[in-house]
Amino acid sequence: MLDEDWALLPADKSEVKITLYGDSAAIVNGNIRADVSAAGKITFSNQNGDLLLQEYLRSRKNISEFCSALNIDAREFKPVLGGDYGLTARFESNPEEKVFGMGLYQQPFLDIKNCTLELAHRNSQATIPFFLSNLGYGFLWNNPAIGQVTFGKNITEWNAKATKQLDYWITAGDTPAAIEQAYAAVTGTAPMMPDYGMGFWQCKLRYQTQEELLEVAREYKRHELPISVIVVDFFHWTNQGDWRFDPDYWPDPEGMVRELRSMGIELMVSIWPTVDKTSENYEEMLRKGYLIRTDRGIRTSMDFLGNTVFFDATNPKARQYVWEKAKTNYYDKGVRIFWLDEAEPEYSVYDFDNYRYHLGPNVQVGNIYPLMYAKTFYEGMEQEGQKDIINLIRCAWAGSQKYGALVWSGDIDSSFASLRNQLAAGLSMGLSGIPWFTTDIGGFHGGNPDDPDFRECMVRWFQFGAFCPVFRMHGDREPHSPPLGMKGGGLCASGAPNEVWSYGDEAFDIFKKYMLMRERLRPYITRLMKEAHDIGTPPMRPLFYDFPKDQSAWGVEDQYMFGPDLLIAPVLHERERVRRIYLPDGANWKECSLKVVHEGGQWITVNAPLSEIPIFIRDGANLPI
The missing domain is CATH 2.60.40.1760 (glycosyl hydrolase (family 31))
Structure with missing residues (x-):
């Protein structure tokens, strides 16, 4: 062997x-x-x-x-x-x-x-x-x-x-x-999640300038809303593979980080593994063997806004090269969280037999790529002395958790059907050894903040997101804003507003309610993250995880436990205002909205108005819902 x-x-x-x-x-x-x-x-x-x-x-x-x-x-x-x-x-x-x-x-x-x-x-x-x-x-x-x-x-x-x-x-x-x-x-187990990771993360596709991002952060503070992380999304750079801010749109990264930190907010920056053939680093990386290869055709693996090749994350020298660029242009300017996008990697054509890595043909080793991509940044940040490392990444493989991988479910549809998929995805990821999971609240593709039907989907998704390991807004909303320029950081268009005040007064009041609830639960969530770090227990898990002797619990797929003391029953269908719920045997359950206590081992039906997600507390646990 x-x-x-x-x-x-x-x-x-x-x-x-x-x-x-x-x-x-x-x-x-x-x-x-x-x-x-x-x-x-x-x-x-x-x-x-x-x-x-x-x-x-x-x-x-x-x-x-x-x-x-x-x-x-x-x-x-x-x-x-x-x-x-x-x-x-x-x-x-x-x-x-x-x-x-x-x-x-x-x-x-x-x-x-x-x-x-x-x-x-x-x-x-x-x-x-x-x-x-x-x-x-x-x-x-x-x-x-x-x-x-x-x-x-x-x-x-x-x-x-x-x-x-x-x-x-x-x-x-x-x-x-x-x-x-x-x-x-x-x-391996995940690191201990840093305190800021357990709060609210604000993101959209895409803040186009430094001043736009800072003004959104200031507005959250004016509303007295809790926010822990804000994100600079893709195409803030001069070119794919340069791995640095475009100074025309982001003139003072250090000053931006300082102002955000003064408000108690960390900055996360998007990284792509793509290297454009016109990048300042392409020829050197090609010459040194730091790019993936194709066995036939031209060496282009993705053609989104340019002809690009992925860096070869299975090559330790390529990992060191990319980290040194990111360290100089981001880390040394104060950035402590990276968004490792395109981590599968996302080929324009998924011809797996056409790509070859340092470790071997893609068909033989390809699924290791996102783990090595996470390792690139984890080990670099660890070398700089950083503790409790967390990086958002769009893909993972077995063992990725030990490299601080917070996995989100990708560029998904903005619909109730998609929301149902994400519940299954989050629970399955936890059971697969990846305790840190999140989704784009509201989905990624589409959704107009002025559309009443989408607002309902957004509210229900937001309620679910408040009880995910990481609570994060993102999405490509309609209609789009045009690009600001013809190159670099101005090349890419932007989606419509995606802040909590973008969806009308009723939605805003509901969002604020669950943001404050999440803040009150921070001590409880910290305990869940400590257990994930110590022994690998997923914070969100199916009912059978905590109640394995209850055979009925093994068949419930639309509810989950958020830690040992909270049962969450997200509303997963449009215009649903009544929810049938199973309460596992072996515990008593307090219905939070009515303060009523139910005996376990039975199905009940509860009201679920738009403002409420059904939540039940186990055995009188003292939690500030």
């Missing part, structure tokens, strides 16, 4: 016991046991002897177990001409099993049993190949190759288009929390 530096941390010494019996063998490590039959079939069980998972083998070689003329192997390598191997791994399927995790996909299903998922990153899709089973185990596909997984009713099948070896990690646990903690222990 090659000791690849993928998702797993260096192994600690374990007390492993190996037993040989006849032509078979068993290996035991803690609560999990693997038996290997004479035919080579592997079966996993827990410390109680309960079957967790077994390979799918249909072969005449398997006479003692399941003789079959199908001749299907559990593990199959097929040579790729001129390369390594295509890989298929097969497991028996339990039709009653429930499967959760696997990262971020734009679909509303929390239980992904009977789903087929692409193992590849796209804008608004982040594949994190770890899942948790209600049968009591967790499974990590420790392979960054492009591929596919099917959690079928009849078979579970993993596929990698090109790889050198089969490598997966499996753990057993009596509870979902135990499984998640074991996974976090081998892939």
